[in-house]
Amino acid sequence: MGWNEFAFLLRGLQWTVALSLVGFIGGGVFGLAVALARTSGQPLLERVTAGYIGLFQGTPLLMQLFVVYYGLALIGLKLDAWVAVSIGFTLHASAFLGEIWRGSIQAVPRGQTEAANALSLHYVSRMKDVVLPQAFRISLPATVGFLVQLIKGTSLAAIVGFTELARAGNIVSNQTFKPLLVFAVVGALYFVMCWPLSLYGAHLERRFAAASR
Amino acid sequence: MAAANASPAPASAQPMIAMRGVEKWYGDYKALTDINLTVASGEKIVLCGPSGSGKSTLIRCINHLEPYSAGEIRVDGTLLGDDRKTIDAVRREVGMVFQQFNLFPHLTVMQNCTLAPMRSRGLGKAQAEAVARRLLDRVKILDQADKFPAQLSGGQQQRVAIARALCMKPKVMLFDEPTSALDPEMVKEVLDTMISLAEDGMTMICVTHEMGFARQVADRVIFMAGGAIVEEGHPAEFFKAPKHERTRKFLGEILGH
Numbered sequence: 001m002g003w004n005e006f007a008f009l010l011r012g013l014q015w016t017v018a019l020s021l022v023g024f025i026g027g028g029v030f031g032l033a034v035a036l037a038r039t040s041g042q043p044l045l046e047r048v049t050a051g052y053i054g055l056f057q058g059t060p061l062l063m064q065l066f067v068v069y070y071g072l073a074l075i076g077l078k079l080d081a082w083v084a085v086s087i088g089f090t091l092h093a094s095a096f097l098g099e100i101w102r103g104s105i106q107a108v109p110r111g112q113t114e115a116a117n118a119l120s121l122h123y124v125s126r127m128k129d130v131v132l133p134q135a136f137r138i139s140l141p142a143t144v145g146f147l148v149q150l151i152k153g154t155s156l157a158a159i160v161g162f163t164e165l166a167r168a169g170n171i172v173s174n175q176t177f178k179p180l181l182v183f184a185v186v187g188a189l190y191f192v193m194c195w196p197l198s199l200y201g202a203h204l205e206r207r208f209a210a211a212s213r
Numbered sequence: 214m215a216a217a218n219a220s221p222a223p224a225s226a227q228p229m230i231a232m233r234g235v236e237k238w239y240g241d242y243k244a245l246t247d248i249n250l251t252v253a254s255g256e257k258i259v260l261c262g263p264s265g266s267g268k269s270t271l272i273r274c275i276n277h278l279e280p281y282s283a284g285e286i287r288v289d290g291t292l293l294g295d296d297r298k299t300i301d302a303v304r305r306e307v308g309m310v311f312q313q314f315n316l317f318p319h320l321t322v323m324q325n326c327t328l329a330p331m332r333s334r335g336l337g338k339a340q341a342e343a344v345a346r347r348l349l350d351r352v353k354i355l356d357q358a359d360k361f362p363a364q365l366s367g368g369q370q371q372r373v374a375i376a377r378a379l380c381m382k383p384k385v386m387l388f389d390e391p392t393s394a395l396d397p398e399m400v401k402e403v404l405d406t407m408i409s410l411a412e413d414g415m416t417m418i419c420v421t422h423e424m425g426f427a428r429q430v431a432d433r434v435i436f437m438a439g440g441a442i443v444e445e446g447h448p449a450e451f452f453k454a455p456k457h458e459r460t461r462k463f464l465g466e467i468l469g470h
Contacts, residue, residue, distance in 0.1 A: 114278055115315035119329035119381060120304035129328055133319045208319075 001181055005172045009182075012168025013189050019154040019164060020193070022086045024147060027093020034098025036127070039105045049098065056095030062156045064088050069160040085157045089150070096146050104139035105131060137208045144201030148194045165189060227290055229254045229385055229416045230275060235284035237270055237440075244270045246441040248284070254384075257411050258418045259427040259448075262437035263463060268420045271437070272387045275418070276307040289384055305333060308378030312390040314370045316362040322349065322373050323358040326380045334381065341380070348376040352406050368399030372406050379410075386410065388419040422467055428452065436460045 037049040056064065068091075069084040079087070108131050116126040136143075155166035163171070169186035173179040230252040237245035245267050252258055260268040273279040275286060277293060277300045286293040288303045317325050326345035330336040336344070349355040352372040354365075362370050371391055378386060388407065392400045404426050411417055411430045421427070427434050428448045435445040436457075444451070444460045455461050 109315075111311060111313050111315040112317065115309075115311065115317070117278060118276055118304060118307075118309040118311075119377070120301050120333045121329055122301070122333065125328075125332040129320075129332065130317055134317075137319070 001172065001176050001178055001185070005176060005182075006185070008172055009165065009168050009185060009189065012163055012165040013193075015157075015162055015164040016151070016154050016166075016190075017193070019085060019089060019157055019162070020147075020151045023089035023093045023150045023154065026086060026090030027097050027150070030090055030094035031097030031101060034094050035101035035105060038098060038102040053095045053099045056092055057099065061088075061092050061153050062159060064092055065156055065159055081160045081162065084160060085162065089154070089157075092153075093146075093150055097143065100139050100142045100146060101135060104135035104142075107138050108134045137205075140201055140205055140208075144198060148197055151193055151197070152190060227254075228252060228287075229256070229289055230418070231285075231287040232271075232275075233285050235271075235274060235286060236282050237267075237274060237279060238282045244440050245274070245281070246439070248442060250435070250442065252385075252416060252418065254416055255414045256416055256432050257430050259431040259434045260418060260420045260437060261422060261424075261427070261434065261463070261467075262443075266437040267440040268437050269389050270440075272309075272389060272418055272420055275385075275387060276304050276309055278309075301333070305381060306384045307387060308381055308383035308385070309387045310371070310374050310378055310389065310391045312393050314362070314367070314374045314394070316370055316374055316377070318362050321359050321361055322354070322365070325362070325373060326377045329377070330380050344382075345376070345380050348379045349373070351379075351409075352376045366399060367395045368402045371395065371399075371403045375403075375406055375410070385416045385418070388417065388421065390420050390422075392421065392423060424452070424464075424468060436463065438463070 034049050034052065037045045038053075040046060065085060065088040068088040069079065069081065072079055072084070112130055112134065113126065116130045121130065154164055157164055158167035158170075165186060169182050173182040176182060228251045230250070232248050232250040235245055235248040236243065248271060250258075250271075260271065262268050270279055274281045275288065275293075280295060289306055291299055291302055293299055293303050316322075317328070320328065323342065323345055326349065327336075327338065327341035330341040330344060331338060346355060346358070349358055352375055354369055354372050354376070357365060357369060357373075362373065365373065375386075375391075391407070392403050395403060400423070404423060407417070407419070407426065408430055417430075419426070419431075431448050433445055434448050434451040436443050436451075436455075436459075438459050444455060444457045446456075451460075452464065455464055
């Protein structure tokens with residue numbers, strides 16, 4: 001395996017990073033919306049988002065990507081592969097993050113909301129200034145865990161034609177007949193992405209713990 | 214603002230809080246029965262009674278932490294309805310102190326005190342901090358302004374909670390068992406703060422079992438049982454000659470040991 005092959009893997013890595021970022025950002029924004037809808041106190045909104053979460057937690061990511069790309073094409077909605085996976089990862093991540101954050105919002109003691117209400121803080125301030133910072137802290141281990149899973153889950157984008165890291169590894173391995181070496185390198189590259197994220201999560205947790213001591 | 218709906222009667226004649234025929238149901242369970250209570254401006258009320266008698270529910274109805282089921286509640290003339298606007302208007306004028314303090318743990322003492330004045334009274338940061346410094350000084354805890362709540366003792370936290378409520382410049386203060394979660398040696402510092410507040414003429418309703426406080430500060434002591442007001446009176450008469458059997462029994466239990 002020479003430099004050319006390694007450069008090919010790095011280009012795959014770029015796609016993996018790009019796909020992960022799309023999942024993080026899309027999933028973060030819509031996940032927050034899902035979590036707020038789930039805790040809104042509006043029965044209809046809560047039921048609809050509960051169904052949404054159930055659907056995306058209950059089916060494999062591979063199938064979700066498949067349906068968004070090929071399924072929508074069947075009914076005449078031909079999406080660019082990049083748009084399709086962005087939608088797929090956003091839907092997937094927002095369901096999982098929405099449920100994680102829903103639980104965290106509900107884990108913030110009731111007295112916090114009551115105190116905010118008694119001080120006549122309106123909904124936006126109550127959430128932004130009081131509830132969400134505490135919920136974020138509670139959700140940190142689960143959130144980081146899910147994001148790490150998501151990075152590795154981007155390998156499934158190969159199904160709609162993305163040559164991301166895992167797929168690039170497969171190609172190189174087929175050319176060089178050195179699967180062990182190639183996949184060791186691929187594994188190391190995944191590790192280099194995921195491990196700092198876990199470390200950063202642990203660092204944030206320690207910092208929050210120190211602030212409340 | 215809060216007096217916008219007020220009748221043309223002079224402000225001094227208008228009660229600060231007027232509850233008429235207030236009832237509260239939790240499903241089939243009746244938590245409050247026909248509550249009639251009028252509190253004049255500057256009056257200090259102590260509410261006592263056995264646990265489950267509805268005293269916390271009563272004061273939580275006044276700032277709509279619990280919606281009431283029937284009757285009417287007026288705070289400084291404003292009829293407390295179910296709409297955001299009147300609820301917010303009432304909550305801006307009514308401060309509350311909780312048994313469990315309920316300080317915001319991720320914010321410093323100073324930030325706890327400035328959040329609501331900035332967000333809901335529209336004060337600037339410098340202005341809100343000036344108000345907070347004055348009130349933190351008043352509850353003798355200004356030197357801890359940059360600490361987080363968890364770094365303070367229970368008594369200190371409760372004094373911060375009092376200062377936080379006062380920063381909104383409320384016309385009424387509600388206290389929901391403010392000393393019940395405190396270690397005995399910290400009860401006095403909180404009571405002293407409440408006494409000084411009372412001396413400054415604040416309208417106060419306190420749910421508490423601190424009968425020494427009631428004797429010293431209260432204009433009226435109200436005894437509740439089973440969700441209803443059983444008896445009320447000036448503390449001198451109330452403690453010396455309670456009229457009802459249930460009141461005597463209750464006082465015997467909390468004073469008798």
